[in-house]
Amino acid sequence: MSNAIPLAKPSLSEVERQAVLDVLRSPVLASGPRVEQFAKSVAELSQRNSGIPCSSGTAGLTLVLAALGIGAGDKVVVPAFGFVAMANAVWSLGATPLFADCDPRTLNVDLNSVAKLLELKPRAVLAAETFGNPAGMPELEALCAAHEIPLVEDACEGIGGRISGRPVGGFGRASVFGFYPNKQITTGEGGVIVTDDTRLAERCRSLANHGRGEDGSTFVRPGWNFRLDEMSGALGNAQLSRLDEILDQREAVAAQYTARLSGNIELVLPSVEKASRPSWFAYCVRLTGRWNATVRDEVIQAMAGHEISCAKYFPSIPQTPAWQGRCEPNANNTPVADSISGRTIALPFYAGLSSQEIDLVCQSLELMIERATFRHRASPTDQVDGIEPS
Numbered sequence: 001m002s003n004a005i006p007l008a009k010p011s012l013s014e015v016e017r018q019a020v021l022d023v024l025r026s027p028v029l030a031s032g033p034r035v036e037q038f039a040k041s042v043a044e045l046s047q048r049n050s051g052i053p054c055s056s057g058t059a060g061l062t063l064v065l066a067a068l069g070i071g072a073g074d075k076v077v078v079p080a081f082g083f084v085a086m087a088n089a090v091w092s093l094g095a096t097p098l099f100a101d102c103d104p105r106t107l108n109v110d111l112n113s114v115a116k117l118l119e120l121k122p123r124a125v126l127a128a129e130t131f132g133n134p135a136g137m138p139e140l141e142a143l144c145a146a147h148e149i150p151l152v153e154d155a156c157e158g159i160g161g162r163i164s165g166r167p168v169g170g171f172g173r174a175s176v177f178g179f180y181p182n183k184q185i186t187t188g189e190g191g192v193i194v195t196d197d198t199r200l201a202e203r204c205r206s207l208a209n210h211g212r213g214e215d216g217s218t219f220v221r222p223g224w225n226f227r228l229d230e231m232s233g234a235l236g237n238a239q240l241s242r243l244d245e246i247l248d249q250r251e252a253v254a255a256q257y258t259a260r261l262s263g264n265i266e267l268v269l270p271s272v273e274k275a276s277r278p279s280w281f282a283y284c285v286r287l288t289g290r291w292n293a294t295v296r297d298e299v300i301q302a303m304a305g306h307e308i309s310c311a312k313y314f315p316s317i318p319q320t321p322a323w324q325g326r327c328e329p330n331a332n333n334t335p336v337a338d339s340i341s342g343r344t345i346a347l348p349f350y351a352g353l354s355s356q357e358i359d360l361v362c363q364s365l366e367l368m369i370e371r372a373t374f375r376h377r378a379s380p381t382d383q384v385d386g387i388e389p390s
């Protein structure tokens, strides 16, 4: 048996296996009661009135933006430091993303950067809880409300998190969850939109089902097939029943990483704001601004050589080949995201990662950093970071 330590692993038990098998013994495989129950439960968790199931987080983002009427020629603010799905959802509607820089402490969008982009009259702001950290969401919501611009919360990385007593999924006009298998809980592929706006909910539901109206047979608008199936719904219900247990286990892993790595002067560790209870999606450290992407890449490669999977979460989206030359001219000034994205290392992270494995990851990481920084000791870079280790 391999001793390899993967980057992520879903937490699945007999409860999940039985739930999916039950679907296979039933007559309904596509959308049905399990899917509806799942979306309802996610809405309740988010303290929202409506939950709309969909086939992925990306599909959910696309549906909400389309339901808001966003299309060709429109602009939407998206985080530069985040998963590309946000920019892709905007692009798929013919609209243009305006990339906002990130806060070096929380890794969520920087409020000043968003405020500046609002001058360019975007039709919406899309923002996420990066790695499950809800810091800054209430302030962002207030900023968008003051400018009467809809905030769409990309809650794909934050299920179960809270800030100032409010749940992730409860911010802005609508929120979108995603349940890819690297997430805290999974449905395989899948997503859920939650909102209190009944008309928006109805439009999303229709757009996800070929544009059908409420009678189910009249096509009232063009749309997509972005539906979720019953196997996914059953898996989601079973996973939701274990959400607290899974989040507690992930929090324990994060705490062990923090305890083990906090003395390392070459690393900046994730920070948790007082008012927030993160829902740990990933445990992502970064090299200090003294080092660059070459050093980071060598560390990740050396870790892989020891069968420990790490990842470069996330590239700064405007710097990716997909977006270079495609960005709105003069709109994108994202030095913090550009710098940080070259130095991040997402460590193996999942419920059930053992203390021995955590120890092995940390020992290897520290050794690989020592070796790589020694090799490059003559060429430190001193980049923009915003935070240095204490």
Ligand SMILES: Cc1ncc(COP(=O)(O)O)c(C=O)c1O
Residues within 6 Å of the ligand: 056, 057, 058, 059, 082, 083, 085, 086, 128, 154, 156, 157, 178, 179, 180, 189, 190, 191
């Ligand atoms: C912040 C964020 N938004 C959107 C997505 C896209 O979700 P999906 O992969 O379900 O389409 C993801 C992850 O996959 C994500 O992390």
